[in-house]
Each structure stands twice: as structure tokens, then as C-alpha cells.
Amino acid sequence: MKPAPFDYTAPAELSDAVTALAERPETARVLAGGQSLVLEMHYRRERPALLVDINNVRELDTITADGDALRVGALARHRAFETPTVAPGALGRLLSRVSPLIAHPPVRARGTMAGSLAWANPVSEWCATAVALDAGIELTGPAGSRLVGAGEFFLGPFRTARQPDEILTSVRLPLLPGAETGTVGVGFCEQHRTHASFAQVAVVAVLTLRDGVIVEARLGLAGAADRPVRAHEAERHLVGREPEPDVFAQAAALAAAGADPLSEPHAGVEYRRHVIGVLVRRALVQAREDSESADFFSGAGRDGHDGWEAR
Amino acid sequence: MTGRIPVRLTVNETPYDVTVEPRRLLADVLREDCDLTGTKLGCEHGVCGSCTVLVDGEGVRSCLMFAVQCAGRDIRTVEGLTADGELHAFQEAISAEHGLQCGFCTAGFVMLVVGALQEDPTIAEDPERLDGLLASNLCRCTGYEGIRRAVLRVYGKDGTRQENGTAED
Numbered sequence: 001m002k003p004a005p006f007d008y009t010a011p012a013e014l015s016d017a018v019t020a021l022a023e024r025p026e027t028a029r030v031l032a033g034g035q036s037l038v039l040e041m042h043y044r045r046e047r048p049a050l051l052v053d054i055n056n057v058r059e060l061d062t063i064t065a066d067g068d069a070l071r072v073g074a075l076a077r078h079r080a081f082e083t084p085t086v087a088p089g090a091l092g093r094l095l096s097r098v099s100p101l102i103a104h105p106p107v108r109a110r111g112t113m114a115g116s117l118a119w120a121n122p123v124s125e126w127c128a129t130a131v132a133l134d135a136g137i138e139l140t141g142p143a144g145s146r147l148v149g150a151g152e153f154f155l156g157p158f159r160t161a162r163q164p165d166e167i168l169t170s171v172r173l174p175l176l177p178g179a180e181t182g183t184v185g186v187g188f189c190e191q192h193r194t195h196a197s198f199a200q201v202a203v204v205a206v207l208t209l210r211d212g213v214i215v216e217a218r219l220g221l222a223g224a225a226d227r228p229v230r231a232h233e234a235e236r237h238l239v240g241r242e243p244e245p246d247v248f249a250q251a252a253a254l255a256a257a258g259a260d261p262l263s264e265p266h267a268g269v270e271y272r273r274h275v276i277g278v279l280v281r282r283a284l285v286q287a288r289e290d291s292e293s294a295d296f297f298s299g300a301g302r303d304g305h306d307g308w309e310a311r
Numbered sequence: 312m313t314g315r316i317p318v319r320l321t322v323n324e325t326p327y328d329v330t331v332e333p334r335r336l337l338a339d340v341l342r343e344d345c346d347l348t349g350t351k352l353g354c355e356h357g358v359c360g361s362c363t364v365l366v367d368g369e370g371v372r373s374c375l376m377f378a379v380q381c382a383g384r385d386i387r388t389v390e391g392l393t394a395d396g397e398l399h400a401f402q403e404a405i406s407a408e409h410g411l412q413c414g415f416c417t418a419g420f421v422m423l424v425v426g427a428l429q430e431d432p433t434i435a436e437d438p439e440r441l442d443g444l445l446a447s448n449l450c451r452c453t454g455y456e457g458i459r460r461a462v463l464r465v466y467g468k469d470g471t472r473q474e475n476g477t478a479e480d
């Protein structure tokens with residue numbers, strides 16, 4: 001099918017976009033990359049009366065370091081994160097591992113990180129990343145801006161804490177400097193049926209190591225529940241222990257046991273649980289290896305910040 | 312406006328003044344309003360890539376963009392690759408390497424490859440990245456190997472690497 005008729009506006013100013021959305025919040029939709037919304041409009045599962053196209057709002061097309069966070073504007077496309085220099089140190093390495101597994105190049109040229117969070121597909125890679133990192137999600141409506149933590153933002157499949165009159169204006173990803181607290185290592189693994197398919201399960205792992213011991217662990221899971229979640233029990237098990245295979249295996253078992261995956265035709269609950277265990281272990285091994293090479297290249301037990309370019 | 316909106320599209324450096332409903336896909340407007348039928352529509356779900364065109368130099372799915380979004384942008388379709396009915400080096404190569412059979416996917420592959428390799432020719436040197444690129448589009452006839460060889464023929468180490476114009480061999 002073709003999309004049903006709608007009104008269209010594409011303002012250049014954020015304030016005009018906010019005003020346009022606020023006039024008909026229930027029936028209007030924000031158009032970002034369109035790589036989910038236009039598809040839904042083809043199916044006519046989405047029939048917005050008005051599209052507020054934000055692609056002309058230049059101020060949303062930025063990626064900047066803002067204090068201790070990377071501020072990702074709503075128009076930053078998936079492809080911007082393909083190279084590790086998009087952010088300093090471990091954060092850049094993590095984002096550049098995640099991005100190439102989202103769809104394929106032409107979709108990554110249009111789709112946005114912010115749009116992925118707003119859409120809140122439970123198997124979205126960026127949603128799992130945001131939850132793992134405790135990202136801040138900036139929402140701007142007629143009453144001004146507010147910041148919601150990723151842990152409170154996702155409410156269920158395709159459901160978020162965003163009010164209909166709010167635009168998701170930026171995502172704040174904490175930098176992972178590690179210099180004070182230890183060495184940070186990152187890992188990312190996913191299982192998908194074909195190259196450009198959505199993930200059945202995806203796992204983000206971030207380990208901070210000091211003197212050979214894990215001092216902080218973050219595990220973000222997609223496909224493990226009706227929304228992206230952290231594997232808190234597994235994280236607690238890792239902290240204070242050495243990054244050894246049996247410790248990783250125990251953490252993986254805890255993550256799998258604690259998961260409450262949805263069933264779908266090609267990934268039943270038991271299968272998904274099994275995959276979660278396998279991928280958590282692999283992502284943890286990747287994170288340990290990543291921390292070792294970060295250590296090696298910086299020479300001083302901290303992440304290299306070289307090569308980072310603000311955009 | 313649910314009604315029709317006048318838009319100036321610049322396709323292959325030629326201006327097209329069209330008046331379209333906002334819901335019209337870029338692919339449909341190219342085909343039906345601009346008479347540029349080289350671009351094909353297959354799945355209309357962003358999956359198959361037969362609708363791939365370049366917008367501001369980047370390969371995108373023209374079935375997942377509205378024409379009204381493209382005012383002021385530089386749109387390139389397969390018709391604009393070369394002048395005077397000559398084939399682009401990659402079109403010659405895809406023919407020489409048996410990279411097409413029915414041809415339905417071909418315009419999409421040509422735009423995908425030409426867009427990406429013009430921006431970054433080193434993709435041809437990295438088999439993993441090249442696979443990642445070619446996996447963007449679906450071909451149900453040739454099985455990709457011929458398409459891959461065609462990329463290497465033009466953009467690989469010993470390729471002619473002629474971005475505009477015909478291959479020398």
C-alpha cells in the first residue's frame with residue numbers, strides 16, 4: 001500500500017517544529033530518518049494527519065562533547081557512528097561496533113539514533129546501548145526541555161515516556177573515560193537471521209577494570225524483555241571479581257535466567273534465553289580483550305583520547 | 312496541506328517542477344512525474360534496494376522518502392550516470408561480469424555501488440566492507456558474485472577506476 005494522505009510541514013527552527021507538533025499532538029508524527037515511520041505508513045499501521053519533518057532543523061544535526069557526555073542531536077544518522085573517532089575512547093569504540101549491525105548502509109544513511117529511541121523497538125541496538133550506558137534523553141515540548149534517564153524512558157514495545165507533544169532533541173551518552181577509575185573495555189554481540197535483519201538478541205557489555213578486578217559492569221540487553229533492560233544480577237556478580245571465563249559463564253547464566261523474553265515465530269522464549277547466555281559471555285570476553293588493547297595502546301592504563309573529532 | 316504542493320526537484324542536475332501530494336514517494340514521483348523509469352520499486356519496504364538513488368551523494372531508499380522532502384537536494388538516478396547513451400564503467404563491468412540477468416535490481420545496485428565507491432574507493436579493497444555494502448540490496452538472479460567481480464573490475468587494485476565514462480578494457 002501507499003501511505004494515506006497527510007499534511008506536511010518542514011520548519012527550519014526547532015521552536016516552529018515544537019509549535020506545529022503541539023497543535024495536533026495526538027495525530028501528528030515527527031519525521032526523522034523515516035526508516036521506520038514511512039514503512040509503518042506503507043502498512044497503514046501509522047496514519048498521521050500531519051508530519052512534522054525535522055530534517056531542516058540544522059541545530060539538531062550535531063554530535064558534540066558536552067562536559068562528561070557526548071550530546072547526540074536528533075538528526076545524527078546511524079552511519080555517523082561507524083568510525084570510532086565519533087567519540088573519545090571507549091565510547092567511540094562501542095558505538096562503532098554497534099552501528100554496522102543496524103540495517104545496511106542506505107538505511108544507516110537516513111535513520112537516526114534519536115529516532116530509534118523514540119520508536120523503541122524492543123530489539124533495537126541503540127535502545128540497548130542507551131540503557132546500558134544510562135543515557136539521558138532530552139525531550140523538548142511547549143513547556144520546555146526535560147531529561148529522562150534511559151532506565152525510565154522505555155515502557156514497553158514501541159512505548160516510551162515521551163509525551164505526544166515532545167520532540168526527542170538529543171541523547172546524552174556518558175563518556176567512558178576510565179582514567180580515574182580504571183580501564184574501560186567494551187563489547188557488543190548480536191544474533192540475527194540474515195545480514196540486515198533485526199536482532200533477535202543483542203548484548204552491550206562495558207567493563208571497568210582496576211588492578212585486574214572488575215570495579216564496574218554494565219550489561220544492556222535487547223530481546224530479553226518487552227523493552228531494553230540491564231542484567232542487574234549478572235552485573236552485581238561481576239563486580240569485585242576477576243574477568244575470568246568461569247566468572248563470565250556465571251554472569252551469563254544469571255542474565256539468561258533473569259531474562260523474560262517475548263516469543264516470536266523464529267525466536268521462542270527458550271531459544272532466546274539460550275542465545276542471551278551465549279552472547280553475554282561473548283560480549284564480556286570482547287570487553288576484556290578491548291580493555292587489554294586499550295591498556296596496551298595508551299601505555300598508562302587509561303583509554304587513549306587521540307583521534308577524536310567533534311562534529 | 313493535504314493538497315498538492317509545488318516542489319522543484321533537481322534530478323541529474325536538471326530541474327523538474329512538479330506539484331505533488333506530500334504522501335507521494337520519491338520513487339513514484341521520479342517514475343511517474345519525471346518520467347525517469349530506470350529506478351524500480353520492488354518491496355516498497357526498504358528491504359530490496361531496487362529503488363536506491365543518490366540524494367546529496369548518499370545511496371538511499373527512494374521508497375522510504377517523500378518527494379516533498381527532496382526540494383533543494385541533489386538527486387541522482389541511473390539515467391544521469393553518463394550522457395549520450397554511453398554506459399558508466401560500472402554498468403559495463405556488471406554486464407561483462409554477468410552481474411545481471413532479469414535486470415530488475417540492476418539500477419539499484421549501480422546507484423548503491425557508484426555512490427558508495429565514489430565516496431570511498433577503499434571499500435573495494437576490504438572484502439568484508441564490500442560484502443556489507445552489497446548485502447544492502449537483493450538480487451534474485453545472479454547470486455552477487457558477478458556483481459562483486461564487477462566492483463573489483465572497476466574499483467579494485469587493477470581496475471580502471473573511472474568514475475565517469477566507460478571502462479577501458
Ligand SMILES: Cc1cc2nc3c(=O)[nH]c(=O)nc-3n(C[C@H](O)[C@H](O)[C@H](O)COP(=O)(O)OP(=O)(O)OC[C@H]3O[C@@H](n4cnc5c(N)ncnc54)[C@H](O)[C@@H]3O)c2cc1C
Binds near residue numbers: 038112125196
Ligand atoms: C530494511 C530495514 C532494516 C532495519 N534494520 C534495523 C536494525 O537492524 N536495527 C534497528 O534498530 N533498526 C533497524 N531499522 C530501523 C531503522 O534503524 C530506523 O532508522 C529507526 O528505527 C528509526 O529511526 P528514524 O530516524 O528512521 O525514525 P523515523 O522512522 O522517522 O521515526 C520513527 C518513530 O519515532 C518517532 N520519532 C523519530 N524521531 C523523533 C524525534 N526526534 N522526536 C520524537 N519522535 C521521533 C516518529 O514520529 C516515529 O513514530 C531498519 C529499517 C529498515 C527499513
Ligand code: FES
Binds near residue numbers: 353354361362363373
Ligand atoms: S522498493 Fe525500496 S527497498 Fe525495495
Ligand code: FES
Binds near residue numbers: 415451
Ligand atoms: S538480475 Fe534479476 S534480480 Fe538481480
